[in-house]
């Protein structure tokens with residue numbers, strides 16, 4: 850297995866918390882997100898029917914102990930597909946409803962100096 854290569858996605862100043870950017874690296878469209886100061890990179894193709902996944906809504910994961918009770922979790926955010934609302938963990942790529950069936954490719958993303966970099 851080869852070592853991932855480092856690619857600059859954009860300057861950190863272009864990706865403020867709560868924003869995203871879609872970049873093309875090595876022919877792949879990848880969504881790069883800043884969620885509360887942490888960076889995530891997700892392949893921009895939903896594994897269900899290839900929707901442009903990275904234009905979907907980003908939210909914290911919610912948990913519930915029962916009806917009427919819910920809490921926002923501190924873990925990785927959830928990306929919802931704009932076509933059929935399948936939800937994906939933005940760190941692992943696992944689909945929340947069908948984790949054994951659908952998984953989107955994710956990449957390591959972080960700030961290095963003034964740049965947001967992705968390892969592919």
Ligand code: FES
Pocket residue numbers: 895896897898899900930931932933934935
């Ligand atoms: S194309 Fe994404 S859930 Fe169907």
